[in-house]
Amino acid sequence: xxxxxxxxxxxxxxxxxxxxxxxxxxxxxxxxxxxxxxxxxxxxxxxxxxxxxxxxxxxxxxxxxxxxxxxxxxxxxxxxxxxxxxxxxxxxxxxxxxxxxxxxxxxxxxxxxxxxxxxxxxxxxxxxxxxxxxxxxxxxxxxxxxxxxxxxxxxxxxxxxxxxxxxxxxxxxxxxxxxxxxxxxxxxxxxxxxxxxxxxxxxxxxxxxxxxxxxxxxxxxxxxxxxxxxxxxxxxxxxxxxxxxxxxxxxxxxxxxxxxxxxxxxxxxxxxxxxxxxxxxxxxxxxxxxxxxxxxxxxxxxxxxxxxxxxxxxxxxxxxxxxxxxxxxxxxxxxxxxxxxxxxxxxxxxxxxxxxxxxxxxxxxxxxxxxxxxxxxxxxxxxxxxxxxxxxxxxxxxxxxxxxxxxxxxxxxxxxxxxxxxxxxxxxxx
Amino acid sequence: xxxxxxxxxxxxxxxxxxxxxxxxxxxxxxxxxxxxxxxxxxxxxxxxxxxxxxxxxxxxxxxxxxxxxxxxxxxxxxxxxxxxxxxxxxxxxxxxxxxxxxxxxxxxxxxxxxxxxxxxxxxxxxxxxxxxxxxxxxxxxxxxxxxxxxxxxxxxxxxxxxxxxxxxxxxxxxxxxxxxxxxxxxxxxxxxxxxxxxxxxxxxxxxxxxxxxxxxxxxxxxxxxxxxxxxxxxxxxxxxxxxxxxxxxxxxxxxxxxxxxxxxxxxxxxxxxxxxxxxxxxxxxxxxxxxxxxxxxxxxxxxxxxxxxxxxxxxxxxxxxxxxxxxxxxxxxxxxxxxxxxxxxxxxxxxxxxxxxxxxxxxxxxxxxxxxxxxxxxxxxxxxxxxxxxxxxxxxxxxxxxxxxxxxxxxxxxxxxxxxxxxxxxxxxx
Numbered sequence: 001x002x003x004x005x006x007x008x009x010x011x012x013x014x015x016x017x018x019x020x021x022x023x024x025x026x027x028x029x030x031x032x033x034x035x036x037x038x039x040x041x042x043x044x045x046x047x048x049x050x051x052x053x054x055x056x057x058x059x060x061x062x063x064x065x066x067x068x069x070x071x072x073x074x075x076x077x078x079x080x081x082x083x084x085x086x087x088x089x090x091x092x093x094x095x096x097x098x099x100x101x102x103x104x105x106x107x108x109x110x111x112x113x114x115x116x117x118x119x120x121x122x123x124x125x126x127x128x129x130x131x132x133x134x135x136x137x138x139x140x141x142x143x144x145x146x147x148x149x150x151x152x153x154x155x156x157x158x159x160x161x162x163x164x165x166x167x168x169x170x171x172x173x174x175x176x177x178x179x180x181x182x183x184x185x186x187x188x189x190x191x192x193x194x195x196x197x198x199x200x201x202x203x204x205x206x207x208x209x210x211x212x213x214x215x216x217x218x219x220x221x222x223x224x225x226x227x228x229x230x231x232x233x234x235x236x237x238x239x240x241x242x243x244x245x246x247x248x249x250x251x252x253x254x255x256x257x258x259x260x261x262x263x264x265x266x267x268x269x270x271x272x273x274x275x276x277x278x279x280x281x282x283x284x285x286x287x288x289x290x291x292x293x294x295x296x297x298x299x300x301x302x303x304x305x306x307x308x309x310x311x312x313x314x315x316x317x318x319x320x321x322x323x324x325x326x327x328x329x330x331x332x333x334x335x336x337x338x339x340x341x342x343x344x345x346x347x348x349x350x351x352x353x354x355x356x357x358x359x360x361x362x363x364x365x366x367x368x369x370x371x372x373x374x375x376x377x378x379x380x381x382x383x384x385x386x387x388x389x390x391x392x393x394x395x396x397x398x399x400x401x402x403x404x405x406x407x408x409x410x411x412x413x414x415x416x417x418x419x420x421x422x423x424x425x426x427x428x429x430x
Numbered sequence: 431x432x433x434x435x436x437x438x439x440x441x442x443x444x445x446x447x448x449x450x451x452x453x454x455x456x457x458x459x460x461x462x463x464x465x466x467x468x469x470x471x472x473x474x475x476x477x478x479x480x481x482x483x484x485x486x487x488x489x490x491x492x493x494x495x496x497x498x499x500x501x502x503x504x505x506x507x508x509x510x511x512x513x514x515x516x517x518x519x520x521x522x523x524x525x526x527x528x529x530x531x532x533x534x535x536x537x538x539x540x541x542x543x544x545x546x547x548x549x550x551x552x553x554x555x556x557x558x559x560x561x562x563x564x565x566x567x568x569x570x571x572x573x574x575x576x577x578x579x580x581x582x583x584x585x586x587x588x589x590x591x592x593x594x595x596x597x598x599x600x601x602x603x604x605x606x607x608x609x610x611x612x613x614x615x616x617x618x619x620x621x622x623x624x625x626x627x628x629x630x631x632x633x634x635x636x637x638x639x640x641x642x643x644x645x646x647x648x649x650x651x652x653x654x655x656x657x658x659x660x661x662x663x664x665x666x667x668x669x670x671x672x673x674x675x676x677x678x679x680x681x682x683x684x685x686x687x688x689x690x691x692x693x694x695x696x697x698x699x700x701x702x703x704x705x706x707x708x709x710x711x712x713x714x715x716x717x718x719x720x721x722x723x724x725x726x727x728x729x730x731x732x733x734x735x736x737x738x739x740x741x742x743x744x745x746x747x748x749x750x751x752x753x754x755x756x757x758x759x760x761x762x763x764x765x766x767x768x769x770x771x772x773x774x775x776x777x778x779x780x781x782x783x784x785x786x787x788x789x790x791x792x793x794x795x796x797x798x799x800x801x802x803x804x805x806x807x808x809x810x811x812x813x814x815x816x817x818x819x820x821x822x823x824x825x826x827x828x829x830x831x832x833x834x835x836x837x838x839x840x841x842x843x844x845x846x847x848x849x850x851x852x853x854x855x856x857x858x859x860x
Contacts, residue, residue, distance in 0.1 A: 084701045085651065131703040190656035210655065212704075221515065221813040224693035225640065225718060225786035226620035229680050231809060236694055237677055240670035247667055247743075250659050263654035264666055266704045267697075271514045273561040274642075274696045274714050275786075276812045284704050288655060313677075356655035356705075379661060382706045383651040 003049075003103050005394040011045060012096055012393065016088040025384025026088045030081040030127035030138075031059065031163065036170025038080050042095065042124065049103045051122070055174035057149045059126035059167040060139040062178055065102045067109060067116035067408060072415055074407050075180040076102060076400065077123030078187055079139075079359060083131055087386020089188045089376070091128055093393060097186050098122040101400040105408060108401075117410040121178060125359045126167075132157045133166075135212075135323045140359035144366050182413045183363040184334075186372040186400050188388050190356050192379030200395045201342045201349035202373030203335050207364075208261075208355045209295045209327035212286040214320035215242060219313070221271065221279035232277055236269055238313035239281035243267070245305045246285050253298040258291035260298045261355060282320070290353055292327055325361060334370035337412055341402040347395055368413050370403060372396065433479075433537065435824040438530050441475060442823065445526060446518040455814025456518045460511040460557035460568075461489065461593065466600025468510050472525065472554065479533045481552070485604035487579045489556040489597040490569040492608055495532045497539060497546035497838060502845055504837050505610040506532060506830065507553030508617055509569075509789060513561055517816020519618045519806070521558055523823060527616050528552040531830040535838060538831075547840040551608060555789045556597075562587045563596075565642075565753045570789035574796045612764075612843045613793040616802040616830050618818050620786050622809030630825045631772045631779035632803030633765050638691075638785045639725045639757035642716040644750035645672060649743070651701065651709035662707055666699055668743035669711035673697070675735045676715050683728040688721035690728045691785060712750070720783055722757055755791060764800035767842055771832040777825055798843050800833060802826065 018041055019026045019034030028034040039061055043053045051063040061080075064073070078094025102120040109116055125143075130136025133155050141147040153164040167173035189195075194202050219235030246262040253260040263286050270280040287302060289295035306317050335351070342349040352373055354361075360371045374396040377387040406412065448471055449456045449464030458464040469491055473483045481493040491510075494503070508524025532550040539546055555573075560566025563585050571577040583594040597603035619625075624632050649665030676692040683690040693716050700710040717732060719725035736747050765781070772779040782803055784791075790801045804826040807817040836842065 083703055083706055129703075130705065134704060136705060190653045191658065192661070208655070220810075223620045223786055223811040224695045224716060225638070225691070226784070226811055227691075227809060228621065228689065228785075229677075229684075229691060231622070234677075234693075236697055237673055240673035243667055243670035244674055247659075247664075254659075259658065261655070261657075261659060263664075263705075263707060265654045265706045265708070266702050267666055267699045267708075268702070269697045272696055272698070273513050273559075273812075274564060275560065275566060275693075276513055276695045277693060278695070278697075279813075286654060354656075356653060379657060381653040381656055382703075383709075 003100050003107065008100050008394065008397050009390055015041060015092060015096060019082065021085055021384055023085065023384035025086055025386065026082045027084050027086065028080065028082040029084060029132040030129065031166035031170055032132070033170065035081050036172060039124065039170065039172050042080060046099050046122065054176035055172050056176045057173070058139055058142045058152050059173050060143060061124040061172060062176060063099060063122040064119065065106055066119045067106060068119060071117060071119050073121050073178060073180045074118040074182045075121045075123050076184045076404060077125060077359060078185050079125045079128030081127055081129050083129050083382045085384050086382055087384060089386055089388045090190065090381055091187070093188060093388065094186045095122065095124045097397045097400050100397050101404050104401045105404045108405060116408040117415040118181065118408045120404060120408065121180060128359055133163055137357055137359055137362055140362040144362040146362060180367060182367050182407060183360060183369045184400070184403055184407060185358060185360040186374065186396050187358055188376045188381065189352065189373040190376050190379065190381035192376065193352055194350065194373060194375040195377065195379065197350050199348040199350040200375065200392055201347050201399055202352040203338050203349055204330055204354050204371035204373060205335060205351045206327055206329040206353050207325065207361050208288045208290050208353060209292055210286055210288040210325055210357065211295065211299050212284065212323040215283055215285060216318040216320050217281045217315050218318065219277065219279050219315045222277040224275045224277055227277060233314045234277050235281045235315055236278035238309055238315035238317060239267065239283050241309045241313060242283065242285065245309065246302060249298050249301050253294060253301065255294065258289055258294040260294060261288045262286065288355055290327055325357065328364065330364055330371050331368045334368055334412060337406055338370050338372060338403055341406060342399055345398055345402055347399055372399065433530050433533050438824065438827050439820055442526055445471060445522060449512065451515055451814055453515065453814035455516055455816065456512045457514050457516065458510065458512040459514060459562040460559065461596035461600055462562065463600065465511050466602060469554065469600065469602050472510060476529050476552065484606035485602050486606045487603065488569055488572045488582050489603050490573060491554040491602060492606060493529060493552040494549065495536055496549045497536055498549060501547060501549050503551050503608060503610045504548045504612045505551045505553050506614045506834060507555060507789065508615050509555045509558035511557055511559050513559050513812045515814050516812055517814060519816055519818045520620065520811055521617070523618060523818065524616045525552065525554045527827045527830050530827050531834050534831045535834045538835060546838040547845040548611065548838045550834060550838060551610060558789055563593055567787055567789055567792055570792040574792040576792060610797060612797050612837060613790060613799045614830070614833060614837060615788060615790040616804065616826050617788055618806045618811065619782065619803040620806050620809065620811035622806065623782055624780065624803060624805040625807065625809065627780050629778040629780040630805065630822055631777050631829055632782040633768050633779055634760055634784050634801035634803055635765060635781045636757055636759040636783050637755065637791050638718045638720050638783060639722055640716055640718040640755055640787065641725065641729050642714065642753040644712060644714050646748040646750050647711045647745050648748065649707065649709050649745045652707040654705045654707055657707060663744045664707050665711045665745055666708035668739055668745035668747060669697065669713050671739045671743060672713065672715065675739065676732065679728050679731050683724060683731065685724065688719055688724040690724060691718045692716065718785055720757055755787065758794065760794055760801050761798040764798055764842060767836055768800050768802060768833055771836060772829055775828055775832055777829055802829065
């Protein structure tokens, strides 16, 4: 059977039924029943095409296709988990595209005189989204040594369920380990720069820097009716002022060259009763920019405003957990390899930066990495209305196939594990 | 057995163990297990003193002490339910004080030649707090015809449990009905005006007016990293700006004579994930003032600011449910009766207004009503650290006993049900 575009689109439709929501999206938060169902569906699919499936200690799912027995491995991957009421493309597209591309690489080598220098593993990283269990990019953070497996396994969701229990419940945990020599990922853009520019392939040059903080605003519980304003220590007022300040900072620090984006996605009020002044609000604020200096200035401004907010709302603001990554370049040789592959297929392409974090954000710090984008209609993402047209999905799988073919031939990294014509060391963005 | 101050304080300590929290408060939200436990505890207590206990269709608990068979009834009451992590005095003090005062009235009449013109019913109103089921003052709203029993019974909590089911689960629902000729309530102040003034008894002259609104801020779900600022419709930003605006309005509209208080107690973010721009926030905002004109101006200002917030955050703001009550006076004759009673006991007293809503806020609209306060230390309420000193609690029970004695003698309303020297009609605050 030839894995063509029709087969890919059929499999994508089939996969999108797992955890499907009424609004056309999916809800497959990490290690939920729906995520487990989808992981098993994917296992069945790839085993049917000759892959072998294993799990590591934190539930990363490895689907291996051995092209040359004993050869080292290169990885292609993304994540099958989703946001609550998320889109069906985010992450899932990349995993399925990886499986199809790997199988097509095998097909194209079968019967030829070529011997692949690498085998291919498709990795479905555990909990990239970070909504049920924090932080995000959890599985790839353990793989790249940024988090310990022990710490991750003990992490609890809001109901107190630990990662270990959740993974055991869906039966996708093991003790497998596999080193890889390079990493390739394809993902939807989740922005609209490619759609605006009219290109079908994005070659990701670098990540934005991101400073993500938890803030805990401490007030004091009081009666909303009977407590006069002067006596209030209103945590909700303080937290609200912080949300408003974060937006002001984005507007004030963005330049023509370097945009600043600030957000607050999670905001929990205690005790959150109609007639009670809040005693505490936990919120997550993040500040992102393409430029480290602009990011540092915006971040400093955010922290400088905290004292004024504390005074205004008569609260104290504590900084909790943080998750920070710098603006960093992807491998230059990989960018060139992908551009050449796109050219050879006649696909329009352009260089882009990613605002969002991806598993490749972690992987590029330990192995040569190639990150590819396909367009998102209107840039809508983390939304049930997230959409990428069939033609763009198909072009992405074609390109990924061509890129993987070149990588297994040893055109990106050599079989001894060294990058070809590449410089991981020069990965800091100037 | 004589129900003296020692007995009251012992019963109060015993009651405070029901639903006790680690921080010294109670958590007895309406129709929870803890509320049911406390209702049953109270039933046992008053039955031991000769009361008969019944429930009406919405779970209001009537503890009746018949002094003169066939005589009409006057009511004393408050509520046994609490906020989450609430104080042990709010509401519960008034119900227990009512039972002790009623029993002491009976004791003082027993053996005398007097015949009471009224019998006494102690009412524990269902769900005064309004945290689990909205709106607040639910039981007394049904009793006074402001809400229908049907509507209340179908009201659901955040878990989807209906009032009817919750009341049936704790076995405190019935079909009892009892008209009353007058109402008396004693409550902690929940503010610090009495402590500041150094009086032990507050004679409540009027309620503040309150306009309570639910607002629904509609945005659109998006990725917090990948969505540029210009494309965002951030519901959390819009809601936060509304919280900040509400505080500004309180500061700008308060005058030396008439304070304005604004609050937001409940604030729910959807989908509330770390990396998702919120699609919707539901929040409750209330505006209160002693003066109807000042209240109207502050309210108009709040609504006027909504358009600017909608534009700034690129959202739409819908106004949902509302719960509004005007600034209204309590019965003048009742105020005088209570002042005379306090004088006769040598208790310091002063006239106060209540910012908070109470069941008497409803009852005063249908029968002559007396509302009494005892002090709250530092005005702290809806907080586990809520405190009223023993001496103040005891003074309150003494006063309530004296007031009830005068009321059952017919000094407040006549046994034909007419107010003595009173004018319910003139109850609008000038």
